[in-house]
Amino acid sequence: MTETTASSAALDEIRSYFDGKADAYDDVDAQPYWVLSDELLWTALSEFVLNRLPEGFRFLDAGGGTGRWTHRFATARPDSSGVLYDLTPAMFGHAKKKAESHGYADRLVCREGDLAEVGEALADERFDLVFNFHNVLGFVDSPPRTIEALAGLLKPGGLLVSFVPSRWHAAWFNLTLAQTGEAERSLEGRGRFTDTMPDMHLFTPDQLREMHEAAGLDVELVSGFPVLLYPGYQETQLHGSTHALADLLGDRSTFDRVLAMERSLLGRTDTVGRGNNLFVLASRPGN
Template sequence: MTELQYDQAVKGYFSEKAEAYDDVDLQPYWMLSDRLLATALREDVLSRLPEDFAFLDAGGGTGRWTSFFAEEAPKSTGVLFDLTREMIQVAEAKAERRGFADRVEFRQGDLAEVGQALQGRSFDLAFNFHNVLGFVADPEQTIKDVAALLKPGGLLVSFLPSVWHAAFFNVGIGRLDEAEKALTGRGRFTDTMPDMHLYDVERIEKMHAAAGLELDVLSGFPNLIYPGYQETQLHGSTDQLVDILAGENFDRIFAMENKVRSAPGIAGRGNNLFTVARRPA
């Protein structure tokens, strides 16, 4: 597959999912993951930013996390930058409904061109969550381009797909070829998704250093419970996970997960890898 064909496959994959993408909010596992991510963002990111910070949601999709920052920080302003017009339309409608459309600009484009598209702009915070850096052509260059848009002291926050979890997941459903491929740093979770870049601690450290960023936080979560096959789909949940996360168990598991997410060396166990990096002042 050529680079152009790959880009078209990624764009088509997300364009088709735009209208239903937020349905993942109904899956108990992803509710847990989102709650952990929101807690980490409040403790490790929002506490370090001015009230009127400017943010860049790099690969913002339907605006799930633009909504988080815009609502948590009502004086903030931002840019949501995404590849697909269909995703952006959902994000724009969400911003109108929730009352922050006047504080967020929506831009369509490939992250390979984000530096040029936003030339002259600067941000206190840039973030990319879940599979965004999985699907760019050159993640190392993308990190450099986004880092260059940060103000001195600005933060880059990422939530990245893990090499180890991808291999574990595919072994668990009997796809050994996919598991072996995942260990090379490329892989996927379903037959319908394009291959994506996967990350381990070493790659994360090297790519941030090459971009001139200092890593302040490198962790991972969830660590004690992992998604099943159904959680790779937009609808439905794995029955076992529904039972495990039912009722008061949800809060108990959240408390345990939140306790261990900062444990030394935990990153390698996480479903996703969480990083907070800083552009030196």
């Protein structure tokens, strides 16, 4: 790999991985654990991000896939418009269908591209909000360069939100599967959760803070969630749920109680290391 872009073989592996998942990717919405995680992420966005965005704000969904989070922003804020940028047309084809069926196709542009080149590809655009969620930053060749490029696309005062895989969680997860070697690799910052997924970067809270600050951003919050429940192996697949999690979260009243406990911990820095995923909110200086 070069410093600026992943090798063609690595890109082909990532495209192939997501091509194979595209048609069923949104089925994760039926898995109770990810419903919980999504509700927490949306709560964090509602509390820390949405109320700071101006009327008519522009967003960039970096590595947006099937547009699950573009859809949330576009429907919650009908004044918004934006760009979904993704490596895999098979994935963002579903985002286009969502936009058409929910009436915001005129407010969304889907662009194909490698995030290593996003700064050049969107050089003439500026955004009030840029976000990358779940494994996106893990799959780029150089996370610091990608953060720098995304930061450069922000308007003064604009917000960058990253939600990324935790190194500590990956090590724990692999140990539960008796994959000691993968756990050791995770602690070094590279790894994976299953043998069918591409290798990826894994992050620590301090590392994320340093990367965002090095890109000239003011880091306002580093958090992590969920912190009280972790996914099992079945949650790494598109279908099915770990029995214990399905039993616990399948009951609505229990789900609501767990969600309330998790929400009470959002934004607390003393729980960040327990987060399944790590949440970073940073802003570009200026007005």
